[in-house]
Amino acid sequence: MTQRPVVIGVDSSTQSTKAAVVDAEDGTLLAVGRAPHTVTGEAGARESDPEEWWSALARAVADGLRQAAVPPAAVTGIAVAGQQHGLVTLDPAGRPLRPALLWNDTRSAPQAAALTQALGGPQAWLARTGSVPVASMTAAKWRWLTEHEPAVAERTAAVRLPHDFLTERLADAAVTDPGDASGTCWYDTGRAAYDPELLALIGLDPALLPAVAPTGATRVGTLTRAAAEALGLPAGVAVAAGTGDNMAAAVGLGLGTGGLLDHPVVSLGTSGTVFAATRARPASPGLSGFAAADGGYLPLGCTLNCTLAVDRIAGLLGLDREDAAPGDGLVLLPYLDGERTPDLPHATGLLTGLRHATTPHALLGAAYEGAVFTVLRALDEVLTACGLDPADPSVRDRPLRLVGGGARGRAWTETVRRLSGRPVVVPTATELVALGAAALAAAAATGADPVALAREWGTGEGETLPPVPRDTATWERIDGVLDRAHPLLAG
Numbered sequence: 001m002t003q004r005p006v007v008i009g010v011d012s013s014t015q016s017t018k019a020a021v022v023d024a025e026d027g028t029l030l031a032v033g034r035a036p037h038t039v040t041g042e043a044g045a046r047e048s049d050p051e052e053w054w055s056a057l058a059r060a061v062a063d064g065l066r067q068a069a070v071p072p073a074a075v076t077g078i079a080v081a082g083q084q085h086g087l088v089t090l091d092p093a094g095r096p097l098r099p100a101l102l103w104n105d106t107r108s109a110p111q112a113a114a115l116t117q118a119l120g121g122p123q124a125w126l127a128r129t130g131s132v133p134v135a136s137m138t139a140a141k142w143r144w145l146t147e148h149e150p151a152v153a154e155r156t157a158a159v160r161l162p163h164d165f166l167t168e169r170l171a172d173a174a175v176t177d178p179g180d181a182s183g184t185c186w187y188d189t190g191r192a193a194y195d196p197e198l199l200a201l202i203g204l205d206p207a208l209l210p211a212v213a214p215t216g217a218t219r220v221g222t223l224t225r226a227a228a229e230a231l232g233l234p235a236g237v238a239v240a241a242g243t244g245d246n247m248a249a250a251v252g253l254g255l256g257t258g259g260l261l262d263h264p265v266v267s268l269g270t271s272g273t274v275f276a277a278t279r280a281r282p283a284s285p286g287l288s289g290f291a292a293a294d295g296g297y298l299p300l301g302c303t304l305n306c307t308l309a310v311d312r313i314a315g316l317l318g319l320d321r322e323d324a325a326p327g328d329g330l331v332l333l334p335y336l337d338g339e340r341t342p343d344l345p346h347a348t349g350l351l352t353g354l355r356h357a358t359t360p361h362a363l364l365g366a367a368y369e370g371a372v373f374t375v376l377r378a379l380d381e382v383l384t385a386c387g388l389d390p391a392d393p394s395v396r397d398r399p400l401r402l403v404g405g406g407a408r409g410r411a412w413t414e415t416v417r418r419l420s421g422r423p424v425v426v427p428t429a430t431e432l433v434a435l436g437a438a439a440l441a442a443a444a445a446t447g448a449d450p451v452a453l454a455r456e457w458g459t460g461e462g463e464t465l466p467p468v469p470r471d472t473a474t475w476e477r478i479d480g481v482l483d484r485a486h487p488l489l490a491g
């Protein structure tokens with residue numbers, strides 16, 4: 001039997017690299033290779049070594065190919081989707097000068113606030129970039145570096161995001177894409193180009209930045225000899241421009257201008273995100289107004305405390321993550337890493353409502369509720385950014401697509417159902433980011449439209465869980481506590 005072509009979609013996210021090995025003709029997921037990442041730092045700091053991402057990518061690809069038992073010669077394309085916003089600083093030889101400052105590193109909060117003021121306030125930023133600087137945005141991280149480690153900033157020969165650092169290692173092409181570029185706060189989402197005035201304000205030389213590839217089926221080159229050797233693949237494999245992880249999840253779900261628009265997605269990983277693919281350019285103060293990978297837009301709310309925070313609380317309680325009961329009058333805001341949505345970078349976790357009768361299981365359930373509430377709180381703003389009325393019954397009944405590692409857990413899916421009151425679609429395939437990257441890889445190899453391809457493959461299809469009555473009492477209890485505790489959490 002002749003070997004069918006396969007493509008590799010890479011998800012280089014906060015905690016690990018996942019490499020999906022996919023049949024390029026019908027989208028069958030043949031295997032997922034994995035390799036973990038190390039994240040270091042305390043008191044707001046979060047850093048990872050980009051060299052570890054590169055070695056993890058090689059290990060995950062090798063693991064995936066071994067599991068799928070396909071010969072390397074069958075691989076025709078590869079694409080990387082990466083955790084967004086991280087600041088990678090390189091020397092002239094392309095070696096990292098220091099560990100990357102990650103999206104959930106909140107030390108850059110003062111720099112974000114100063115940048116917001118320097119341009120004349122939030123509205124001025126929304127008009128230019130679609131987003132207001134918060135600690136996560138790469139612009140704030142570059143300012144932090146120039147203030148705290150000026151010698152490193154001075155020696156920096158290239159600035160990259162996580163996914164374009166890896167793409168450059170694959171194809172020796174200094175290139176990013178509009179989706180990931182829109183998470184920097186130096187990219188104008190209206191003009192689809194870097195904003196020279198903003199770069200001057202931020203103090204970043206545009207010559208340090210990669211080119212921005214056009215949207216869609218962008219092939220930026222082929223694997224270099226060195227990359228081919230490191231990955232055990234043939235050198236002619238097409239390399240796609242890739243994108244940010246949330247943008248790739250949208251592609252994998254078949255959402256975009258060539259697919260389904262204005263349908264909400266919730267992703268439960270290290271970050272909790274809520275987003276939708278839409279045609280209208282978003283500019284809402286509480287959201288990030290990202291570009292999508294396909295020429296449309298991706299308004300998105302992102303929390304810093306999702307699966308990792310709740311797992312930590314389960315660990316403190318000595319419970320398995322599924323040993324949760326409803327919060328029973330408790331409110332637990334698990335803001336262990338500060339918070340981004342709402343913008344409370346100095347916040348810590350908060351617990352109220354303890355009684356003699358409180359059980360550890362209810363405490364864990366309250367942590368799920370706090371994390372899910374915080375993500376879902378941004379849902380109406382996402383729908384409004386899509387031009388929809390969240391109160392309209394047809395909009396209110398739109399199912400939530402649930403992805404990310406947490407979507408595999410019953411406590412997560414049940415808490416999302418209970419606090420949203422919506423039907424929930426859990427795609428059968430896990431690893432939607434890697435599958436979206438695989439569609440980008442296949443598109444780079446063949447010129448097809450990646451979103452249309454993912455729809456053809458059916459990677460976003462899955463079981464629909466019917467709605468359950470919305471637990472408005474719990475919602476309002478948490479909302480009231482967050483409101484009253486705001487001054488305390490703002491630090």
Ligand SMILES: Nc1ncnc2c1ncn2[C@@H]1O[C@H](COP(=O)(O)OP(=O)(O)O)[C@@H](O)[C@H]1O
Pocket residue numbers: 013014015016268269270271307308311321404405406407408409410412
């Ligand atoms: N079966 C499961 N049930 C609940 N949570 C899970 C399960 N498997 C993985 N997770 C959670 O998924 C998280 C990793 O999800 P992922 O989306 O890969 O994260 P990231 O993209 O941030 O690296 C882990 O923190 C873990 O808590």
Ligand SMILES: O=C(CO)[C@@H](O)[C@H](O)COP(=O)(O)O
Pocket residue numbers: 013014015082083084085103136183244245246269270271272273288300302
């Ligand atoms: O900062 C954002 C989105 O703006 C995060 O969603 C990162 O992109 C990291 O994602 P995960 O590693 O949690 O998937």
